[in-house]
Amino acid sequence: MKPRLAGWLVNGALAGCAALALLPLLWMLSVSFMAPGSASALPPPLLPAHPTLDNYRALFAYHGMGRYLLNSLLVSSAIALLALTCNLMAGYAFAKLRFAGRERLFQALIGALVIPAQVAMLPLFLLLKYLGLVNSYASVIVPGMATIFGIYLVRQYARSVPDELLEAARIDGAGEWHIFAKIVLPLLKPIMVTLTIFTFLAAWNDFMWPLIVLTGQEHYTLPLALASLAREHSGDNELMMAGSVVTVLPVLLLFLALQRHYLQGLLMGSVKG
Amino acid sequence: MNPARTAWLFLTPALLVLGVFFVLPVIAALGLSLTDYDLYALANIHNLRFIGLHNYWDLLQRPLFWSALGHTFYFVIVGVPLSIGASLGTALLLNSPLTRMKAFFRTALFAPVVTTVVAVAVIWRYLFNTKYGLVNYALAEVGVHSIDWLGDPHWAMPTIIAFAVWKNFGYNMIIFMAGLQAIPPELYEAARIDGAAAPRQFWHITLPMLKPTMVMVMILTVAGYFQLFAEPYVMTEGGPLQSTVSVLYLMYEEGFKWWNLGTASAVAFMLFFIIFVVTMLLLRLSRNGDAA
Numbered sequence: 001m002k003p004r005l006a007g008w009l010v011n012g013a014l015a016g017c018a019a020l021a022l023l024p025l026l027w028m029l030s031v032s033f034m035a036p037g038s039a040s041a042l043p044p045p046l047l048p049a050h051p052t053l054d055n056y057r058a059l060f061a062y063h064g065m066g067r068y069l070l071n072s073l074l075v076s077s078a079i080a081l082l083a084l085t086c087n088l089m090a091g092y093a094f095a096k097l098r099f100a101g102r103e104r105l106f107q108a109l110i111g112a113l114v115i116p117a118q119v120a121m122l123p124l125f126l127l128l129k130y131l132g133l134v135n136s137y138a139s140v141i142v143p144g145m146a147t148i149f150g151i152y153l154v155r156q157y158a159r160s161v162p163d164e165l166l167e168a169a170r171i172d173g174a175g176e177w178h179i180f181a182k183i184v185l186p187l188l189k190p191i192m193v194t195l196t197i198f199t200f201l202a203a204w205n206d207f208m209w210p211l212i213v214l215t216g217q218e219h220y221t222l223p224l225a226l227a228s229l230a231r232e233h234s235g236d237n238e239l240m241m242a243g244s245v246v247t248v249l250p251v252l253l254l255f256l257a258l259q260r261h262y263l264q265g266l267l268m269g270s271v272k273g
Numbered sequence: 274m275n276p277a278r279t280a281w282l283f284l285t286p287a288l289l290v291l292g293v294f295f296v297l298p299v300i301a302a303l304g305l306s307l308t309d310y311d312l313y314a315l316a317n318i319h320n321l322r323f324i325g326l327h328n329y330w331d332l333l334q335r336p337l338f339w340s341a342l343g344h345t346f347y348f349v350i351v352g353v354p355l356s357i358g359a360s361l362g363t364a365l366l367l368n369s370p371l372t373r374m375k376a377f378f379r380t381a382l383f384a385p386v387v388t389t390v391v392a393v394a395v396i397w398r399y400l401f402n403t404k405y406g407l408v409n410y411a412l413a414e415v416g417v418h419s420i421d422w423l424g425d426p427h428w429a430m431p432t433i434i435a436f437a438v439w440k441n442f443g444y445n446m447i448i449f450m451a452g453l454q455a456i457p458p459e460l461y462e463a464a465r466i467d468g469a470a471a472p473r474q475f476w477h478i479t480l481p482m483l484k485p486t487m488v489m490v491m492i493l494t495v496a497g498y499f500q501l502f503a504e505p506y507v508m509t510e511g512g513p514l515q516s517t518v519s520v521l522y523l524m525y526e527e528g529f530k531w532w533n534l535g536t537a538s539a540v541a542f543m544l545f546f547i548i549f550v551v552t553m554l555l556l557r558l559s560r561n562g563d564a565a
Contacts, residue, residue: 007371014366018381021439025384027407028396040405090287097280109291114549115299116500118521119541122534123301124294146290176279205389207503208521212529223391227507230395237399244392255387259380262387263447270448270489 025248032056032242039237055242063239064217065246068225072204072247075137075221079144080200086146087195091154092184096161106155109148118208125212139213140221144203149269150195156268157191158184194265197258204251222247306538315532328539338540340515341523342547344430348519349498352434356494357487359438360445365479367446368453379450383443390440394507397436398423423509426516433504433517441497445490452486453479488559492552499548520544 027046031039032055034048059065093099094106124143125134133139161184169179185192207223214220220228226243233239255262306328313320332338363382367375385393400406401422409419422432456479464474480487502525505517511526518526520540528537 003371010366010369010371011373014363014372014378017363017366018378021382021385021443024393024396024400024439025388027400031399042405042410044405044407044410086287086290089283093280093283097276097283099277099280102280112296114496114552116496116541116545116548117295118500118502118524119302119538119545120295120298122528122538122541123298123305125529126301126305126534127294127298142290143294145294146287148291151287176282180283201387205387207389207391207506208525211506212525223389226389226395227391230391230398230507231510234398237402237405240395240399244395247392248388251387251389252384255384256380263383266444266447267451270493 025252028241028244028248031238032245034238036236036238039241040235055238056246058239059242059246063225063229063243065225065243067218068220068222069246071137071219072221072223072250075140075210076200076203078137078141079203080196082141082145083147083150083199084192084196087150087154088185088188088192089180090146090151092158092180092188094151094155095158096163096166096184109151113148121209121212128213134213135215135219137219140206140210140219143209144199144206147199150199153195153198153265153268154188154191158188161187190261190264193258194261194268197254197262198265201251201255201262302538302541305535306542308535310533310535310538312532315534324535328536329543332536332539332543337515337518338523341518341520344517345499345501345519345521347430348434348437348501349495351431352437352498353491353494355434356438356442356498357445357490359442360490361449361483363442364446364449364453365475368450379447382446385440386443388440390503391507393440394436394504397432397439398508401432424513426514429509429513429517433501433508436504436508437498437501441494445494448486448490449483452483456482484559488555492555495551495555496548499544499551520547 030047033051033053034045034055035050035052036054036058038049039045094102120143128134128139128142133142165183166179169183174182204221205223206221207227210221210224211227214224217225217228226240226247229243230240307323307325308314309322309324309327311320366372367379367382372378401408403409403419403421403424406422408422413419420428422428460478460482461474464478469477500521501519502521505511505519505522506525509517511518511522521544524537524540524544527533527540
């Protein structure tokens with residue numbers, strides 16, 4: 001095959017795939033600006049005839065979207081921050097601190113990854129119910145405060161911290177907390193960014209667990225609000241698309257801004273030793 | 274401070290969280306699956322009875338459990354190869370030296386992965402709308418009669434599979450790209466000198482070299498696809514005619530709609546068992562392949 005033709009084929013195929021990947025998202029954006037009811041026409045309009053923000057106004061004024069947006073931000077930020085703290089400390093301990101049974105404990109954690117999270121959900125619900133925490137922000141946040149995946153990521157990364165650096169600090173009489181905060185953390189900055197965006201996105205997009213523990217609308221996160229809206233207003237396509245934009249746009253922008261860090265985490269997490 | 278004590282102090286927060294909110298519940302789930310925990314027990318714990326393997330036995334006799342299992346296997350058996358095929362195909366394209374604007378294409382193809390399942394499921398529901406959806410409109414242009422994608426028991430699951438492939442292929446694509454870049458270029462160089470054409474290079478160099486990546490991707494994807502839930506919840510509510518009820522959907526309905534937490538726990542453990550067995554089978558198969 002002539003290289004010129006091959007080049008056209010490869011790039012053409014990629015353009016086709018990219019179009020398939022992006023088309024639903026672009027259509028969502030376009031329909032969200034259409035006047036209520038105008039998307040239900042034949043042929044289906046591709047662009048709004050008279051672009052309007054009415055759907056967004058309706059979402060925030062009548063459907064409490066502002067509240068859900070804040071709920072999502074609050075819950076996802078809390079999970080990202082708390083999980084970052086727990087995972088950093090544990091990952092560092094597994095990588096750099098010596099204690100009996102270290103490897104075995106770590107292997108046990110990795111082994112536990114085969115257990116689907118849903119197995120724990122039923123008793124977890126009961127536990128939170130007896131603690132009086134069902135239908136609160138805490139019920140969504142608490143189980144996500146540490147993740148095996150996060151611990152694994154930090155451990156892999158922290159292994160590159162030179163032991164001599166830590167030993168030198170210990171000889172100088174620095175305490176362990178001081179070493180962690182002043183020497184180790186600055187070196188772990190890249191993995192901190194990766195882990196934060198990873199956890200934040202996962203928490204933002206999570207559906208099943210919040211659906212189980214959030215029984216009242218006042219604590220709904222965006223995916224829950226959207227799912228319940230979709231069941232009640234299934235005919236209002238323009239409104240639903242605007243709701244999807246509000247839900248998807250924040251994470252999409254976050255990903256675009258920190259793409260390199262996100263993909264690095266994805267690769268580190270998938271190359272299992 | 275002695276070093277071991279320091280280590281345990283650093284580990285405590287994470288281990289406490291994982292212990293209380295993951296390990297304990299998993300053990301409790303096993304216990305729960307051996308009881309008749311239901312609405313009455315929820316109201317008063319004294320109504321709780323130990324019933325041994327009764328829940329499991331009951332499930333095995335319920336047609337709905339078998340059909341949920343069937344739908345889930347359908348989703349996995351058709352969805353995983355399609356998903357991995359799309360990932361590998363796009364990774365090969367992106368990795369080609371002929372590709373321009375690589376960064377743009379990579380981002381565009383990966384974008385669906387970071388989106389929220391519920392939100393994009395809502396979009397797909399609309400795309401596949403019988404009357405006003407773009408898909409039926411495009412099909413009508415080429416003379417195909419409109420299909421009731423999500424309302425026809427034969428089409429609902431294929432539509433959900435198409436959605437899952439679209440949503441997920443970018444993830445494995447990134448992993449395959451890394452795997453492809455790790456293949457030493459000298460191998461291709463040698464093959465070219467020997468006169469091997471592109472398809473033969475793919476079969477005899479690319480695929481064998483990608484095998485460890487492939488096995489890992491396969492295992493992770495299979496485990497993920499077995500956990501089908503949000504897609505049918507939003508797109509079809511398990512219908513039409515319960516044709517998209519997955520195992521997890523059944524667990525959710527049993528547990529949190531009918532409050533049969535004992536039965537629901539048994540469902541969860543059956544799913545865990547199945548995922549475990551399938552994972553082991555895949556591992557064994559890949560090792561046998563090595564020996565041959």
